[in-house]
Amino acid sequence: ELKVEQNPLFLSMQEGKNYTIYCNYSTTSDRLYWYRQDPGKSLESLFVLLSNGAVKQEGRLMASLDTKARLSTLHITAAVHDLSATYFCAVGGNTGTASKLTFGTGTRLQVTL
Amino acid sequence: GAVVSQHPSWVICKSGTSVKIECRSLDFQATTMFWYRQFPKQSLMLMATSNEGSKATYEQGVEKDKFLINHASLTLSTLTVTSAHPEDSSFYICKTLAFFGQGTRLTVV
Secondary structure, three states: OOOEEEEOOEEEEEOOOOEEEEEEEOOOOOEEEEEEEOOOOOEEEEEEEOOOOOEEEEOOEEEEEEOOOOEEEEEEOOOOHHHOEEEEEEEEOOOHHHOOEEEOOOEEEEEEO | OOOEEEEOOEEEEOOOOOEEEEEEEOOOOOOEEEEEEEOOOOOEEEEEEEEOOOOOEEOOOOOOOOEEEEEEEOOEEEEEEOOOOHHHOEEEEEEEOOEEOOOEEEEEO
């Protein structure tokens, strides 16, 4: 059974600081996703990582994937209040774009002024 | 705009009644729809997978007679929560391909 764990579960950080969220998964998989969820809302896609060593960046967020270690990271640079949300990683199956996802536990990020 | 339209966005119902949630794919065909449930402050858990024209596949522990899934056309999948109880109160989200619906907040009173 595929298990996906994130840490930390909760992160409170000051604006301007850097931090990393970790996502570990238990079995090999095609692809790794990162999502953002605001309270009461659905999920917003941030990144899709498809291969070992993949790195993607968008604004203050950068995601990377190490398939050998079964580890993905989401790095936050110089956090701003607008980044406050819950972040989920998810691992996809090996059946193409319609594959089901197994989600991590989620990391609730609170950026304080 | 949204490529998967999910309705309603929120619903309150009485215990014992049934509630239907719809997910429509806009401008494309969705042969597979995934239905997830999310309890407050928790992660998303897959409930079932619907496939157009065939029976849905339910995850372990999900009662197929309670959560009825229908995928009768290539643009519409529905989830009906039958005989709802307060413990069914949750956030339900559909997904097809790379697209999530907007989610439905169900409150059973």
